Amino acid sequence: MADETREAMEYDVVIVGAGPAGLSAAIRLKQLDADCNVVVLEKGSEVGAHILSGAVLDPSGLDALIPDWKEKGAPITVPVREDNFYALGEAGQLRIPNFPMPPLMNNHGNYIVSMGNVCRWMAEQAEELGVEIFPGMACSEIVYGDNGEVKGVVAGEFGKNPDGTKGDGYEPGMELHGKYVFLSEGVRGSLSKQVIEKYDLAKGKEPQKFGLGMKEIWEVDPAKHKEGSVTHTMGWPLGTKNTGGTFIYHLDNNQVYVGMIVDLNYKNPHLFPYMEFQRFKHHPMVADLLEGGKRVAYGARAVTKGGIQSMPKAAFPGGALLGCSVGLVNLPRIKGNHNAMHSGRQAADAAYAAIQAGRGGDTLEEYDTELHKGPVGRDLKKVRNVAPLNGRFGLLGGLLVGGFDMWCNTLFGGSLLGTLGHGKSDAESTEDASKHKVIDYPKPDGKLSFDRLTNVAFSFTNHEESQPAHLTLKDPSIPVNVNLPKYAGLSARYCPAGVYEFVGEGADTKFQINFQNCVHCKTCDIKDPSQNIVWTTPQGGDGPNYPNM
Incomplete structure (x- = not known):
């Protein structure tokens, strides 16, 4: 329900995340109707600040959205x-x-x-069409309507004390309501995770x-x-x-x-x-x-990397999941940006048709159908068994059988293997440390290889230290009592930014969270064996400031 202490703004469509999916949706909505009222909320300090991708771009998604992108000066050269x-x-x-x-x-x-630079250019195209884009606006909560549908989000909450209480300069943020709300937060988005659980969108799907x-x-x-x-x-x-x-x-x-x-x-x-x-x-x-x-x-x-069998339902009451919030990466191609753009365009088409028909707040079933039947579904169906085969047979076996399976899909439009499952989540795949040997890693030389904290400085990450930690524990005792003895404290290793460490020895051992280092990769939320770490958004503008990733 809405909070009466906050101001509220009404839009036709509210989009969370200025990545390729969210920006594609915004551009497409304005292409369809110049009067459509669209807002994009981005938690990074600027568009592109939190965008990290390889990236070799398949331009098919952009071709469908902005066919004259070359003439418009896209940084794709x-x-x-x-x-x-x-x-x-x-x-x-x-x-x-x-x-x-x-x-x-x-x-x-x-x-x-650089997908960061591509997104900066896409934001310019969106703003020229009249889209409102607000960087530095982290979306911390979902607002639900009277019928349990997603009605909007809370953005721009600032000024909480480390213990979560309201500080002297507390700003409650603003509610942004829409006929539809699109969540394009990227992999393992915090709001997307809540919506997937609330509406059971992953029911019947592989992990x-x-x-x-x-x-x-x-x-x-x-x-x-x-x-x-x-x-x-x-x-x-x-x-x-x-x-x-x-x-x-x-x-x-x-x-x-x-x-x-x-x-x-x-x-x-x-x-x-x-x-x-x-x-x-x-x-x-x-x-x-x-x-x-x-x-x-x-x-x-x-x-x-789960493929089409791991995609949750992409439509929910009042909105839709876009891009990597659904999981649209083609694993063997290591490409998902084109599919993210396709998904944004398809969600926009569905929302526009619904709004024109006088609808709002319902489930855009047509979007979920098109996502599976259209170019995204065709792209992912061909490679759906690559990840399961890698998981079963390892690198070499997975390469051989997976390659054969992709050829079958390419030549005959189907697989002899059907659609394979994954079975376990990545957290469940972790085994006891006692079953495995310690791996000895050479010390970084400072020329080709670097320690984590030195490298994190090159991500230009910054978090306001007086805010509550955006990484929380469901049970504070688990890291020292379970993960340290059973899994050799793997959180100190799986994090690529040195956020987690065990300090002290024996009975004095404590688990320390250096949230200031966090580059928002979400690995802890995914890999922790006890699923004890919860990633939430820090205040807007915090995190990495990637220049041209």
Whole structure:
């Protein structure tokens, strides 16, 4: 219900999150009706501040939304010129030829981009059409209507004390109401999570699966730079039991994106994803590229990888889930931005038709149907078994059987395997530390590899320290009493920003949360075996300030 102490503003559509999905929805609504009243609320200090993606962009989503994007000056100017796939060993590499790979793996026609900059450009297009965009406005609560539907959100609450009480400068925020509310918060959004649970949107679906994506931007020696080159690797250092992979993308201005995705279904709690990424850069092939260069930015973000069988229902009473809030990443292609744009456009079409028909506050069933039957569903259906096969057979087995399955889908429009399930969530996949060996990681050298806190400084993260911690524990005793003895305190390793640490020894051990370091990746909310950590939004504008991720 609405809070009478807060001011309220009425809109046709309220959109939470200025990523590719939310901005696509805003643009499409204004294309359909210039008088449609649309607002976009972004928790980052500016549009793009919290956007992190690889990214090689499939432009199909943008083609459908803004066909003349080239003429309008979109920052999409580096076409992919070569595609390389390697299997790595510790000291060498084996080139995997392109010809056995299904056509969907071909990056011809795609572009190496900064999705942060693409979103900044999309925001300009939206504002030119009359969309209101408010950065620095974290949405902390959902407002429900009289019939239990989502009616709006609370945004812009500031000034709480560390204990959660209202401080001297407390601002209650504002309620923004809409005929429909779109949640495009990205992976594991806090409001999306609440809505999925309240309306049981994941009923009958497989558990969502995730990876942790970590990325650095490097300026390299011009003699080593190959603009338009795309490289993906698998194997070392993760090995064959742990799935994931790496990417090296050469964009313009002698810059290179270097990154790793570690699938969060790993069993060994001693695994340290961040240090696996740092170790990767010491492979001779990578070290040769980076030596003499400098790292200029760092960030991390969770990635969805469950596929079409893990998508919750995308429509709920009063609104819709868009983009990675639904989980629309095509895992083998490592691409989801095009699908996010498609989903935003489709949700806008459904909401516009409903508003024109005099509706509001109901469930946009037509959006959920189109999401599965349209370009997003067709894209994801072909690759739906890749993640389950990786989980069952590991890297090599998953690659062979998954490749065969993708060819079957490509050639015959179907799979001999049907649709496979995932079984366990990533949290449930974690096994007792006693079943696994401790992994010895080399110390970062400060030239190619870096400790977490040094790297976090290159994410330009900042949180106002006087606010309540946005990372909370359901049971404060679990980290020391359960996770430390049973899982070797894995939260001190799965976080790529050093937020969690165990201090002291024996009976004096305490669990410390350094929330100021948080880069909003959501890994803790996903991987914690006890599902004891809850990620909520800090006050607006806080978090990373990515320049061009």
